[in-house]
Amino acid sequence: MRRLGDLEAEIMDRFWRWNRPATVREIVDDINRHRDVAYTTVTTVTTILFHKGHLTRAREGRVWVYGAAGTREAYAAALMEDGLSASEDRPTALAHFVRGLGGPERAALRTALRATDRRPRG
Structure with a gap:
């Protein structure tokens, strides 16, 4: 996007x-x-x-x-996804991104990851 x-x-x-x-x-x-x-x-x-x-x-x-058609947050997420897709090494790019996050954003990321891990896959 x-x-x-x-x-x-x-x-x-x-x-x-x-x-x-x-x-x-x-x-x-x-x-x-x-x-x-x-x-x-x-x-x-x-x-x-x-x-x-x-x-x-x-x-x-x-x-x-x-x-x-969507939320501001969904738009921001799509931009982040595009940013990751620009890298040949997505895990490393993601690690660089996470290092730049502040405490509240890291806490929100941990919460989102826990919620995603608990959600049934289908």
């Missing part, structure tokens, strides 16, 4: 923070509170995000209503 571009990330951030569907108009109006962006630009990028699988959409009257 490729990292989101700047405007893509800005748009996805709104969906993840709002945790609800929204129209392009809502996104444009919110971004324009901080900087100017054209409605057509946001429409184009939102459509691209839909086709990449980051957004869902449904027609409501004459407009599309978009929603996040």
Whole structure:
């Protein structure tokens, strides 16, 4: 999975923070509170995000209503998986990554590993 571009990330951030569907108009109006962006630009990028699988959409009257297809955390996990796949030695790459984690992240990793090990395989 490729990292989101700047405007893509800005748009996805709104969906993840709002945790609800929204129209392009809502996104444009919110971004324009901080900087100017054209409605057509946001429409184009939102459509691209839909086709990449980051957004869902449904027609409501004459407009599309978009929603996040996954969580911010799932996106971050996919980026980490891609980072690992860039290495010819995944265990060593993973060890380097873990060495960079702080105490709370290491504790969360231990908890996640224990939960995964207890889960039945199927």
